Amino acid sequence: MSDSVITLESLAIGYDGQAVLSGISLAIARGSFTAILGANGTGKSTLLKTLLGLQPAVSGQIKIQPPAGFGYVPQATQFDPLYPLTGFDVALMGTFGRVGPMRFPSRAEKDFVRDCLRATAAEGFAQKKFSQLSGGQKQRVLIARALATKPEILVLDEPTAGVDVAATKSLLEFISQIHEERKLTVLLVTHDLPLVKKHAQQIIWLHDGAVLHGTVAELFTPERMAEIFEMEVG
Amino acid sequence: METLKEILSPDFLLRNSVYTSVLIGFACPLVGVFLVLRRLVFMGVALPQISSTGVAVALSVPFWLGAKPDHAAHSEHLLAFAGSMFFSLAAILLLAFCERRGRGLSEGRLGTAYVVASALSILLLSKNRYAEVGWLDLLKGEIITIDNYDLAITGATLALVLTMLLLFHKEFLFVSFDRAMAATLGKNVLLWDILIYLLIGVTVSISVLSVGPLISFGFLLVPALTAHLFARNMKQFFALASVLGGLTAVLGFGLAYQWDWPVGPTDVVLLGVIYAAAWSGQRVCRLAAGKN
Incomplete structure (x- = not known):
């Protein structure tokens, strides 16, 4: 098993003690490029804020391997x-x-x-x-x-929001380059599926109260995509 | 020019009033910059008025207890300062707490605080038979009778505020601009918020007590708003606002002295004229630049 820099154990996140997502258990490998996907209101920003310590978890644990420090890039x-x-x-x-x-x-x-x-x-x-x-x-x-x-961990909250298509492509390529050159762990919140497919290694997909976690190859199969989008339409 | 020379002379009879006015003129805009940046302009209006109510309450306490006032006594000024501080700090912390929670209508809270504070001051003084002897002057800003003791207290308090602003400017700016980032880097955002609100409260209290709520409000906000039109970075913003406030205080005092006008309203109108001229000048320059 690879070296984990962040481990979430039975984590529930939300506001004022009310969970919007619960039962999150996953590990983020050191040096990986992970994209957090999901429609608006699925809890992406809440998850990010909880990871960064900006708001308390409703329950569960977040383990961050020292001396990992966050470099936060807000919108x-x-x-x-x-x-x-x-x-x-x-x-x-x-x-x-x-x-x-x-x-x-x-x-x-x-x-x-x-x-x-x-x-x-x-x-x-x-x-x-x-x-x-x-x-x-x-x-x-x-x-x-x-x-x-x-x-050690670069956290980007929708860095391409309000950015045109050409600049979005260049920005993602640049983030990917920094990730490789500096051996940083990258956590990226985005809506851009094609670019995620190109640059990310792992995906955390927040969907309808559930959290899907896996590699791009595991989650971006036609069956899984159909399942996810069917659930979203339904 | 002759008038300016006269009022700046060390032998000038009202020199303490000039010095106090200039101190407030230089210091208030530095605190006002943070009110403008945090979009708390309405708080800048309400706070001096609430601070005045604190003065009125503090000065009414001995009257309620049956004591006779002594307007020349330093104890009365200290009491007024304590009342002003208590009301300012309580109000700013309460309003800031409501602001952080982000619930309700912020302008509504500040407007209500302002109008209730104004009415309460009038009510308290109308029921106090000693009020007209000197306390109303104090509330309006008795700028022409400032003794060495009051000048020293004002100078020392403002020096303390400026030192704190200089030492912790980095933290104040950081938590104002990007709270989330500051928190991820281990800054105690709440603590820095409280500290900056304390500095605002102390500055408002001392300036209300020295020059009254009208001038305090004017110097807190108008120089900062004027400087914001031209500042290209934070250093320019602070420097322009402070210098503009200080110079307007000198010029306003000179005009008031020459034409026998009340100092406070003269200063505020002058600030307004400068702001309007600066805003118009900037628009004209932009239009001209757009045509070229």
Whole structure:
């Protein structure tokens, strides 16, 4: 059995003690690329928030192998455009977990953030206002910010939401490239089946209160797909 | 120019009022930046009024107990400060808690708090026979009779607030901009929220006590809103808002002194004129840039 970085045991997730999904037991292999799929309202974001520790599990256990740290990439559309922050300012926030209160990021940390922006091809957006960047450009800055946390697990919440088709393809290829180069564990929430099929190794499919977990080859068979879509239509 | 020279002279009779006005002018916009960024502008309106009600309640307590007021006594100012602080902090924490829960109508809560606080202040003072002697002036912002003690208290409090803002600016900005990311990196979001609300509450209390609710509201929000039109990054945002507030305080005092106008309303109208001019200027520049 491969080395698991995240293990969920009989996990139930939801709000105010009410479970929206329960009985989730699965393991996510270290260094894997896992896509979390499901229609709106099936609990994808709730699962992500619970994994990240942003909201408590209703019951069950989440085991994260240390020293795994999360690099979180939220949806770019959620940020308030009122903040006059540059791309660099946003990416620099990735270092704030290491730079405590009453301290300021050192020159070395700033250089590291510039490296992260370069790695995500977002160097050109460093001095531009974050609010004025396009959806795809914002996502690259946010991925640079997540890399600046020096994570072992990269968690992306619908990074292609609001991004055009060409930019979506390029973004997914780029995430795939980072995954391979940096040996990161990637958890990606998305709706885009063709791109998932191309890039992901494992799938967590949230569907009608059930959680299907397997490899792309196991879940993307015509029989399983027909079963899932039949259930969705039904 | 002669008037400005005169009011900035160390021998000027009302120098403490000028210094206090300028201190408030520089400091309030720095806190106001966070109110604007967190879209809590209405809180900036309601808080100074609630803080004033705290002053009215605190000053009414000795009257209810049968004690005679001594308007010159520092103990009365301390009592007023305590009342202002208590009401400001209680209100900001309560309103922020409701904001976090995200239930109900936020504007409705703030509007109700504002109007009830205003009415309560008037009711309390109308039933207090000593009110007109000096307390109404205090509530309106008795900006012309600030003694060295009050100036020192205001200066020390604002210096403390500015130091905290400088030291924890990174954390305040982070939890304001992206709470989820801050939480995943181990930041205690609730603690930083409470701390920033405390700083806002302290600033509002001390400024209401020194210059009154009208000027406090003006300096909290208008310089920050004006600076936001031009700022390209956070450093520019803070610097522009603070400098604009400080300069307007000096200029407003000069105009009020020269034309014998009340200082508070002069400052606020001047801030409004600057904001309108800046907004119009920006629109014209954008239109011109669009044509080219």
